[in-house]
Amino acid sequence: MKQVIVVTGATGGIGQLLVSGLLNEDRHIVCVGRRASALSDLVEKLKLENGLSDEHLSFQVADMSSPVDVELAASKIGSSMRRIDLWVNNVGVNNHNAMGASWEVASDAWYEEVQLNLFTAYLGSRAAINLMKSQQHGYVVNLGGGGADTPKPFGSAYGAAKAAIVKFTEALNHECVEENIGIRAFCFNPGFIRNPRTEALVKSEVAKKYMPNLEKVMESGRMSDIEDSVFLLETILSGELDHLGGRYFSADLFRKQWEEGIQPEACLLRVSK
Template identity: 30%
Template sequence: MTRLSNTVAVVTGGGRGIGREIALQQAREGAKVAVLARTVTEIEETVSLIEGEGGQAVAISTDMIDLAAVENAFTRIAAQLGAIDILINNHGSFQGFGPIWDCDPLVWWRDVEINLRGTFNACRSAAPMMLARSRGRIVNLVGGGTGNSFPHGSGYASSKAAIMRLTECLNDTTVIHGVRAFAVDPGLVRSAMTEMQLSSEAGKTYLPGIQKLFDDGVDIEPSRAALLIADIAAGRFDTLAGRLLRGIDDRDALAEDMDAIVAADGRALRFSAVEQAKL
């Protein structure tokens, strides 16, 4: 028996890239997987890959910013696969590049809406199901700009910082009832999102650092985040609930450092110790 046997995992944005790798790894660990995204052909391909490896999965086309659609998707998942144990919010958008006066405000806001509102909708739909059983784990993917400035990616950065804080608030609300939330930064992964940044004129103009990072060999394999999230789903990092874990982390070293991280209140959005003392 594998360590996620008899569990049900939901992976949003699971039709390609990091999300597909996460979904595949959840299935390899024994979970039944619901793969959500808008593009039917992509999520059906992910399901086909899972089934080809002997796993069980369903594809559900869902617009993550439509709360009713998300709620209906989660109801379908529970009916088809069983009660949801693991939610992984991987969906994301980053199309608004440049200083805010050059960005199309609708594109800028669309990034925030997909990333933050979509994550809120999924958490809001899943958490009551988990709380009713006093168990569950939610993983929200964050990224560039979560804990630092990202001047020409302000919409994406603002949404990811907000998701980090949402994760902390959610965990502090639910952890006493057995439901834990985590934030994961997968690192710089070559994906459809980064390819658009590399190829578009706006991306070349405002985000040249992305190409330089790839040129310098910074290219994290999506399997690293997928393996980390499988560990989270299996409970290995429960001590770090409410905190940030990274795809580049050495998972064994991270497991050894958990108590020290909590003692230092690390991997969280906080004022500095000096500023905290003044509050």
């Protein structure tokens, strides 16, 4: 039986890279996004490049910020797939109009940034767990990011949303344990990965003003590698991290942590005493 993986925001920069990295003959990946044409192009491109078929790739259209869309997509996925092994809530945005001093950013732009990052993670997690409950097994993975463990000045909406996603994931995992549901939730930061979106961000005037270090990082070549994120997801799928459910990982550091032995308390956001 093929493993079934759902990746939301699949046509985005990191989303496409995750789908490509996780794809193999023993899996079926469902790509979720807002635009049918972009999803179809992605699926056909990956099938052609990897010599695969409809047995390995499909897509569902959904706006992950819409409860109705998410429930409809989840229902279709549940009907077509026998099980879901991993659901990755990759949707996230770092909108230019939500950058700046918090008292100067328009309130609706600030709120939208939180909604498109935090609320989409909630809706995706809710749908995934309701699909997985009957099988008593599966993994929900949310993406954290900049601002989750250190302040993100001039990007407070994004940073606050990512920090909230980390704590939401931890609470979600506790709920599954207390309700005796065999599902585990994880959160991780993929790092700063080169893709068309990050390149556009770095070149933007707002990034040059508020995040000038990004251009220096990109020029130095010291960027994150998507293979580290894929390795983390593969390790989660193996079941070897089940005892660390609810934890928050940095993909950049995970391999070393894994080799040296992960300290459970080091992967939780806590207020320093």
